[in-house]
Amino acid sequence: MHRMNALDAGMFFAENGTTPLQIGTVSVFEGPAPEYPELVREIFARLRLAPRCRQRVRTVPFNLAHPVWVDDVHFTMEDHVRHTAVAPPGGPAELHDLASRLLGRRLDLTRSPWEVWLVEGLPDGRWALISKVHHCMVDGIAGIDLLAVLLDTDPDWTPADPHAWTPAPEPSTRAVLRDGLADGLKGFAGQATRLFTPVLRDSVATAKAVPAYASRLLNSGTSSLNGPTVVSRRWSRAHAGMDEIDTIRRAFGGSVNDVALAAAASGFRDLLAARGALTSSSVVRTLVPVSVRSTGERGELSNRVSALLCDLPCGEDDPLRRLQSIRDQMDGLKSSGQAAGADSFVRLAGGAPGLLAAAARTALRLRQPLIHTIVTNVPGPPFPLYSMGRRMLEMDPYIPIAAGLRVSIGVVSYDGGVSFGVTGDHEAVPDLGTLCAGIRDGIDELLKEVPSVPAHWKEDRTSSTREERT
Missing domain, CATH: 3.30.559.10 (Chloramphenicol acetyltransferase-like domain)
Known part of the structure; x- marks a missing residue:
């Protein structure tokens, strides 16, 4: 076992x-x-x-x-x-x-x-x-x-x-x-001192992270992205070249994840605009999972993730200012201990398995209005893979939705490309194609701000975006 x-x-x-x-x-x-x-x-x-x-x-x-x-x-x-x-x-x-x-x-x-x-x-x-x-x-x-x-x-x-x-x-x-009882009690008497330090550390990390989370949850933000869901899902994808994302990063700074979040912000901006819900102050509060998996844990089949909260500035019409806002937020969050605090909270809750079971059943069924989506970025292999001698041409992710979220975005890189897999509730998100096309538009908008971008990229991507919208 x-x-x-x-x-x-x-x-x-x-x-x-x-x-x-x-x-x-x-x-x-x-x-x-x-x-x-x-x-x-x-x-x-x-x-x-x-x-x-x-x-x-x-x-x-x-x-x-x-x-x-x-x-x-x-x-x-x-x-x-x-x-x-x-x-x-x-x-x-x-x-x-x-x-x-x-x-x-x-x-x-x-x-x-x-x-x-x-x-x-x-x-x-x-x-x-x-x-x-x-x-x-x-x-x-x-x-x-x-x-x-x-x-x-x-x-x-x-x-x-x-x-x-x-x-x-x-x-x-x-x-x-x-x-189960033996695992729970193992070493309790003999290792109390050794256990106290990590528990204290986790408690302190959790406490430090609470203000950062609370400040971002004061404003409920965009409400149309939350609500009841049905069993059925919609799924689609958008795509960018890693060379395109690297061009943007070299020109304006930031990480692959920052550019992916900026593209997602563009997609949600178009979605809200199409729904008549876009204002100059619109933000889409995004849960951004981050891996806390150590090098030695690679290959283990388990969950080793924490999370950050980032407000996508969808009301901002300048794509460079959107990217800069996301960069500033992510840099600040990484240094704030928010991810460590979330991971510590899970470990602390895990010390009471019965409580964790009840909390998990409740938490992901709640229709909370404070977090609007999830955007998770997982680096895949930069080289081709094969199944039974046949080359894999595309690898697109699927991410579930829960806790009142109606849309999720998974981002995976593979063999020179970056795929955005977009999941939506079947009833609440019939306009999933608008979001996907907007993600691609977000990459194009940033590329247009780079003076040295080859002209054929702009022409090719404009035609592909038209095809995604139809």
Whole structure:
């Protein structure tokens, strides 16, 4: 048995009928598509490198400790690797519609919480993998690590050799309870002094972060982005070249994340304007997850993230001033200890598993009006990856929505490109295309401020933006 950390457990308990908490990717490959049985065999052979994918969650009676991962004695590949085809003509609109339906559908948490769909029917013989995994298993970086296990860096593919696997016997309820209590009490008497210091440190870090959070939550801001949601989701994407983002960074300073947030601000500006809700003071308060995963924790399938709050200045009509505002905020937040405080709060709450379970169930179901969206940026590999010898052409992220949020944005870099995967509530955000086109416009606006940008970039991007709007 392997016990979840506090954030993993919180993600597990927060799941409900209208809040499926899986993250995912839509990956497009060059053709031809593999045969379905061939793909199943290849994934099965590689699962020995990701044993968590053959485990399921067991809760501890009365939530006296965090849940544990145990081998799934009923594990079958057919429950996790599926096969479908996109509707004709198989273009981006049809693929996005299919991805919306598959990614928004809840995972069965009585099984190992992941799925991969082989999708055929794309133009030019291309095909796709739509994958999703529950947030209790991975965060964004761990999700990229998991994807890397299933893909190759070398186009020369040799089929992996399947290895027989026998699950460990299912532990009894008594054993799960006994080990949970033991983990909770382990070393308490003998290590009280050693435990006191990190708890005190976490308490101080949490207290220091409270003013920074509170000051940003005093103004409720843009209300149309919050409210009740339904089960169904919409999903689409915007795209930029890493060379474009690097050009902007070199000209005006800042990080890749700052430029991505500025592009998101442009997208929300266009969305609010189209809804007649844009004013000169409009801000979209954004939760920005940041990784607190150490180098030694890379490859571990768990959640190691904290978060910052950033106000996207959507009412500002100058794209450079929007970027500068975001840069100033993010630089200040990183030095304020806000991220450390949020991480410390989770660790402190994790000391009371029953309280954490109740709090998680409540927190992500609340329709709070103070945070309007989430924008998370995960660096992917800057080199091409291959599945069974076929090059991956695109990798687009899917991020869930919860706690009254109706829109989320995931940003992933891969092989010279940056993809913005945008998730929206199906009923509340029928204008998701406006947001996606506005993100692309935000990149173009900043490029136009750079004197040395090649003229053909501006022409090419203007035509592609028109296509995204239609």
